[in-house]
Amino acid sequence: MTTTTSTDELLSVRGLRKVYGSGPGATEAVRDLTFATRAGEMVCIVGPSGAGKTTLLRCIAGLLPPTSGEVTLDRHPVSGPPEGMAVVFQDYARSLFPWLTVAQNVDLPLREKGVARAERRRLVAESLDAVGLADVPNSYPWQLSGGMQQRVAIARAVAYEPRILLMDEPFAAVDAQTRADLEDLVRDLWHRLGITLLFVTHDIDEAIYLGQRVLVLSARPTVVLEDVTVDLPETRDQLTTRNDPRFHALRTHVHGLVQQAKRGEAARRAAA
Amino acid sequence: MRNALLGLAGVAAFLLLLETVPHTGLVDDRYLPPFSEMARALGDSAGTAEFWQALGDTLRTWGTGLALAFAAGTAAGMVIGSVPALRDATASTIEFLRPIPAVALIPLAVLLYGTGMEATLILVVYSAFWQVLMQVLAGVADVDPVARDTARSFRFRHRTRALRLVWPTTLPYAVTGFRLAASVALILTITGELIIGTPGLGRLIAVAQTSGAVAPLYGLVIVTGLLGVVVNLSARLLERRVLRWHPSVRQETAR
Amino acid sequence: MTSLTARTAVTPARSLGSRLRHHGRRLAVLLGLPAVLAALWWIVSERAGNFFFPPLSEILAEFGPTWFDGRLGHDLLPSLGRLAAGYALALLLGVALGVLIGTRPALRAFAEPVLEFFRAIPPPVMVPILMLFLGIGTTMKVVVIVSGAVWPVLLNTVEGVRGIDGLLHDTARVYRLRPLTRLRTVVLRGASPGIVTGARQALSIAIVLMVISEMFAANNGLGFSIVQFQRGFALPEMWTGIILLGLVGLLLSLIFRAVERAVLAWYRGQRQAQRGGSR
Numbered sequence: 001m002t003t004t005t006s007t008d009e010l011l012s013v014r015g016l017r018k019v020y021g022s023g024p025g026a027t028e029a030v031r032d033l034t035f036a037t038r039a040g041e042m043v044c045i046v047g048p049s050g051a052g053k054t055t056l057l058r059c060i061a062g063l064l065p066p067t068s069g070e071v072t073l074d075r076h077p078v079s080g081p082p083e084g085m086a087v088v089f090q091d092y093a094r095s096l097f098p099w100l101t102v103a104q105n106v107d108l109p110l111r112e113k114g115v116a117r118a119e120r121r122r123l124v125a126e127s128l129d130a131v132g133l134a135d136v137p138n139s140y141p142w143q144l145s146g147g148m149q150q151r152v153a154i155a156r157a158v159a160y161e162p163r164i165l166l167m168d169e170p171f172a173a174v175d176a177q178t179r180a181d182l183e184d185l186v187r188d189l190w191h192r193l194g195i196t197l198l199f200v201t202h203d204i205d206e207a208i209y210l211g212q213r214v215l216v217l218s219a220r221p222t223v224v225l226e227d228v229t230v231d232l233p234e235t236r237d238q239l240t241t242r243n244d245p246r247f248h249a250l251r252t253h254v255h256g257l258v259q260q261a262k263r264g265e266a267a268r269r270a271a272a
Numbered sequence: 273m274r275n276a277l278l279g280l281a282g283v284a285a286f287l288l289l290l291e292t293v294p295h296t297g298l299v300d301d302r303y304l305p306p307f308s309e310m311a312r313a314l315g316d317s318a319g320t321a322e323f324w325q326a327l328g329d330t331l332r333t334w335g336t337g338l339a340l341a342f343a344a345g346t347a348a349g350m351v352i353g354s355v356p357a358l359r360d361a362t363a364s365t366i367e368f369l370r371p372i373p374a375v376a377l378i379p380l381a382v383l384l385y386g387t388g389m390e391a392t393l394i395l396v397v398y399s400a401f402w403q404v405l406m407q408v409l410a411g412v413a414d415v416d417p418v419a420r421d422t423a424r425s426f427r428f429r430h431r432t433r434a435l436r437l438v439w440p441t442t443l444p445y446a447v448t449g450f451r452l453a454a455s456v457a458l459i460l461t462i463t464g465e466l467i468i469g470t471p472g473l474g475r476l477i478a479v480a481q482t483s484g485a486v487a488p489l490y491g492l493v494i495v496t497g498l499l500g501v502v503v504n505l506s507a508r509l510l511e512r513r514v515l516r517w518h519p520s521v522r523q524e525t526a527r
Numbered sequence: 528m529t530s531l532t533a534r535t536a537v538t539p540a541r542s543l544g545s546r547l548r549h550h551g552r553r554l555a556v557l558l559g560l561p562a563v564l565a566a567l568w569w570i571v572s573e574r575a576g577n578f579f580f581p582p583l584s585e586i587l588a589e590f591g592p593t594w595f596d597g598r599l600g601h602d603l604l605p606s607l608g609r610l611a612a613g614y615a616l617a618l619l620l621g622v623a624l625g626v627l628i629g630t631r632p633a634l635r636a637f638a639e640p641v642l643e644f645f646r647a648i649p650p651p652v653m654v655p656i657l658m659l660f661l662g663i664g665t666t667m668k669v670v671v672i673v674s675g676a677v678w679p680v681l682l683n684t685v686e687g688v689r690g691i692d693g694l695l696h697d698t699a700r701v702y703r704l705r706p707l708t709r710l711r712t713v714v715l716r717g718a719s720p721g722i723v724t725g726a727r728q729a730l731s732i733a734i735v736l737m738v739i740s741e742m743f744a745a746n747n748g749l750g751f752s753i754v755q756f757q758r759g760f761a762l763p764e765m766w767t768g769i770i771l772l773g774l775v776g777l778l779l780s781l782i783f784r785a786v787e788r789a790v791l792a793w794y795r796g797q798r799q800a801q802r803g804g805s806r
Contacts, residue, residue, distance in 0.1 A: 063697050080700070087701045094694040099716045099793040108712065109702035140793055142800040160702065278636035286641045303659040365560045371780035372773035373731065375738045375750070379757035379765050383579055455647075462649040463735070467742055474652070481655035493652050500647025 010039040010196050011060065011164060015069035018055050029055045031221035033069070037213075039163070042190055042197045044207035046254065047217030047225075048262045053200045054090075056222070057168045060198065061087050073164065086157035090169040092150040096141040102128070103137035106156045113160070127159035131185060147178035154182075158189055164196040171206070180238050183210060187236060204254050208232070209241060214250075216257045219264055225257050305487045314491030323476070330472035330499070333389055334461040337396030341453055344397070345404025346446055352405075353412025354438060370406070374399035374460055375467075382468055389471065392464025399460045400453035404446065411445025412438055447514050451507040458503050462496055473499075581763045586770070589763040594771060598752065603771070606749040609665060610737045613672025617729055621677045622722055625684025626714055635685060646682055650675025650732055651739045663744035671740045672733045679728035687721020688714060720794050723787050730783055734776055749775070 016033040019026050029052040037043050047053055058064040060071050062081040071078040073085070086109075089095040096105050103124050110120045128134050131151040141149050150170060157165055167186070171179045187210060190197050201207050207214045214228040232246055241247055287307050294301040317323045352358050374395045385391035415438055465474025473496055480489040569583045594603070628635050628642075653674045661667035691714065699713050715722075741750030753768035755761075 061701060063700060081703060083703065085701065087698075089694055089697070091694060094692045095698050097695065097698075097712070097716070098797045099719070100712070108704070108708075112702065112704050112708055140796060142793075142797040156702075275636035278633060279640040282637040282639070282641050285637075299660075360556045361560050364557045365564065368561065368777060369773075371731070371776040373734045373738060373776050375735050375742075376753070376769045376772040376776075378738075378742070379753050380579070380769065383757060383762075459649040459651070463651040463739065466651055466654075467739060474649075477652055477655060481658070486659065489655060493648065493656060496652050497644050497648035500649060501644055504643070504647055 008038045009036050010041075010074060011198070012036040012072045012075075013056075013060065013069070014072075016056070016059060016066050016071065017068045018052070018059060018064070019067045028221040030059075030066075032223050033217075035215055035224055035227065037196055037198065039196055040194050041213065042187075042199065042211050043213045043215060044199045044201060044211030045215045045217060046201055046204055046207045046258065047222065048219050048258055049202055051217045051219055051261070052222040053202070053217060054168055056217075057087075057166055057198070057200050061085065061166055084163040086160045086162035086165050088150070088153050088157050088165070088167045088170045090172050092146060092153050092170075092173070093141075095153055096149060096156075098140065098142055101138050101140055102133065102144070102152050102155075105141065105152060106159050109156065109160050123159040123161070127155040130158060130189060131155045147174045147182065150174060150182065151185075154185070154189070158193065161193075162195060164198065167197070167199045169201055170199075172202070179206075184238065186210065204251055204258060205242070208247060208250050208254065209236060209238075214254060216254055216261070218261045225261055228254060228257075303486065305490065309487045310490040310494065313485075313487035314494065317476075317488055317491060326471065326473050326476045327495075329389070329470075330461055330465065330474070333392050333396060333464075333470070333472060334457050334503075337393050337461065338400055338450075338454055338457045340393075341397045341400035341457065342404050342450055345401045345449065345453070346408050349405045349408025349446075350412060350438065350442065353409045353442075359409070366405070370402045375463065378464070378467060381464070387469045387471075391468050392461060392470040392472070395460045395464045396457045400457040403453040403456055404449040407445045407449030407452070408442055411442030414445070415441045444515050447511045451504075451511050454503050454507040455500065458500055579762065581766065585763045586766045590767045590770070593764050593767045602747050602749055602752045603775075605665075605747050606737055606741065607775070609668045609740075609748075610672065610733055613669045613736070614676060614730065614733045616669070617673045617676035617733065618680055618726060620673065621680025621725060621729070622684050622715075624677075625681045625722075625725075626688055626710070626718070628681075629685040629688025629718070630714065635689075639685075642678065642682060642685075646678035650736055654736075654740055654743050658744070668737070668740040668745070668748075672736045675736045676729035676733040679732065680722065680725040683721040683725030683728070684718055685721075687718030687724075690721065691717035719790055723791055727783060727787070730779060731776075734779065738772065 013036070014034050016030055017028070018030040019028045021027060033056060035043075045053055045056070055064065059066045060078065062071075062078045062085075065079070073082050076082070097108070100108065106124045106127060107120055110123060115123065124137070125134070128137055131154050133148060133151050133155060136144065136148070141152055144152070150173075154170070170186075171182050174182065183206060186197070186199070189195075199207070199210055208230055211230050214230060216225045216228060217223070218225045228250065230250060232241060232244060232250075290307040290310075292306075293299060294304050294306045352362055377395055377398060381391040381394045385394075461472065462474040462477075464470055465472035466478050467474075469475050469478065473492060477489060477492045477496075480486075480492060565583070572580050572582045573584065628638055650671075654671050657667050657671050657674060661670055695713055695717060699709050704713070737748075738750035738753075741748035742754050745751040749768065749772055753765060753772065756765035756768055
């Protein structure tokens with residue numbers, strides 16, 4: 001368990017609970033979640049499908065009010081989308097404005113932040129360059145492939161210069177090769193920008209490959225099963241890291257936890 | 273359920289407004305009688321044979337015009353759409369004729385048929401025809417090219433191809449065309465009766481206007497509105513009915 | 528239309544001769560049938576001697592004297608002015624109310640049945656009612672146009688606003704877009720396919736109402752003139768009026784299509800990309 005000292009704690013989730021609906025038809029998506037992240041940390045969140053990962057992320061993003069418990073960012077309670085936060089959603093095709101070009105999509109949040117024109121131009125160009133899309137600023141999102149669209153969404157988040165970046169299964173819908181490229185891209189950007197990154201995925205390998213910590217969630221209603229520290233070298237690459245014996249050990253461990261979570265679910269269903 | 277209640281509340285609020293506003297003196301109550309008076313006038317005219325005769329005339333003109341337009345539009349659309357050369361050749365003419373407003377034909381219709389039902393019928397058929405034709409053309413164009421090539425390679429006869437391949441794809445479009453045509457046809461039916469004076473509800477409205485019978489005028493306008501609602505709703509219902517067993521819809525719901 | 532642009536895109540590779548032939552064929556396809564029909568009209572009307580269908584030659588000869596000696600300014604322009612004013616007001620009102628109602632689900636449920644009723648009223652029957660309040664002046668005619676054209680705009684705007692993807696709203700919230708930016712860049716642009724559909728229906732209704740309101744009571748206007756000619760049995764002149772009205776309808780629909788093309792370029796592209804399915 002990593003204990004976070006209160007001095008550099010950035011995001012804190014305490015006793016988070018979310019129930020959808022009310023009365024007898026209510027479903028408890030998240031029961032009791034507590035964890036915290038330090039500034040500049042990369043934390044991955046895994047769990048079986050339907051574990052309320054997206055619900056958790058939406059609560060942190062301020063898009064969904066929790067039923068009880070509290071989310072704080074910099075010790076300020078989150079009640080709506082807070083300043084300095086960016087989100088990359090799973091569904092790239094639906095999160096980009098189809099009537100804006102790639103550059104305009106990246107530029108829009110900056111303009112709202114009141115960034116000066118010259119600075120905006122620089123940020124847009126740099127971020128598109130960073131994700132390898134420097135040559136398509138005037139295309140529309142729907143003219144690009146799925147992987148490229150997700151890169152636009154990442155560029156938009158990066159150009160925004162957030163202090164904390166949330167990613168909700170961002171690579172679930174892209175092909176395997178693109179996925180590996182995008183994983184390295186995210187690692188690289190995280191290193192360079194020094195931001196805090198919260199990465200939700202259902203892919204155990206991806207979580208271990210990317211994260212400094214992996215939070216393993218239980219099945220619905222969700223609690224934290226274990227907070228796993230990823231003690232792999234800081235410099236990672238697809239080949240050596242994934243063949244590292246330690247990687248395999250971690251993977252076996254997390255895999256066991258997720259299986260246990262699924263069995264827990266099955267047991268609960270059998271009992272009900 | 274909640275939405276239905278809200279909708280009912282909306283209607284009730286609107287009627288209440290219609291009842292109270294004339295009493296407040298905000299508008300001249302000679303021009304806007306309270307709703308209760310409109311309703312009473314409507315009740316009075318509902319007791320007359322003249323009203324029912326007019327309603328029947330309106331429905332007959334509408335139904336005849338719609339049927340003619342649908343038959344002509346479907347036939348023309350299937351033929352034109354299935355022959356690429358024909359489609360290319362007629363495209364510009366269709367684009368030219370379609371935006372011509374049907375009301376432009378009113379003077380001609382009057383000269384040809386006076387105040388006979390046919391005068392209004394021309395307007396109805398003309399305007400409804402385009403709605404059907406455009407939809408059917410779009411439907412024929414939507415036939416899967418692979419299926420079309422398959423049919424061609426098996427040397428299906430024209431009739432078989434039209435029945436087995438083109439028509440099933442076109443049907444949903446034709447039904448949509450029917451729905452659009454139904455409401456346009458009603459508008460033109462009432463318009464013709466109102467302006468030309470062919471028998472029907474529109475003419476009753478014109479008569480009420482010239483005789484200064486304000487409350488009955490409102491009553492009749494409400495009837496035409498309700499008629500419009502009934503036509504729209506039943507056309508939408510029919511569309512859903514016909515399309516329910518249609519494979520394109522079934523696939524969507526099964527997915 | 529896409530096939531046309533695709534074809535033009537490959538022409539540079541061809542020789543001048545084949546390009547000319549190609550354009551010639553396109554022109555022939557475009558104008559062939561209209562030319563045949565016009566010729567047919569010309570010949571048949573020349574021979575028929577029917578009072579109601581005067582020779583086309585006579586109609587065309589009458590066109591200039593009928594319209595260019597003052598009628599264009601006295602009748603056509605006032606008609607078009609009222610049309611423009613009524614249509615613009617209907618668009619403004621319809622989009623404003625549509626956004627207001629579309630963004631509030633409870634309000635939408637509350638208002639929808641009443642709005643559906645108003646849309647279902649055949650627009651011309653509003654003329655007698657509005658004449659009660661507004662007499663027969665320009666105001667009445669403009670209001671008549673608004674009263675018929677506003678409903679399709681309003682209801683289609685509501686549908687358009689409702690159809691905007693929730694994730695786009697979430698994105699707008701996450702990046703803290705201001706309400707005005709959200710309205711302009713998210714709501715209005717997102718609802719634009721619906722707004723354009725409504726605007727198209729509204730345009731043809733507006734033209735109809737422009738004519739009808741002038742047929743009821745007026746001292747100038749396109750509809751007024753045509754009815755005058757008809758009542759005076761001035762058949763060739765009446766036909767020129769019908770043709771002019773047709774041309775106005777055609778011209779407005781061409782303008783509308785050009786605007787639609789520009790406003791909805793993204794929508795067409797997106798639809799095509801989705802239909803292609805490979806992405």
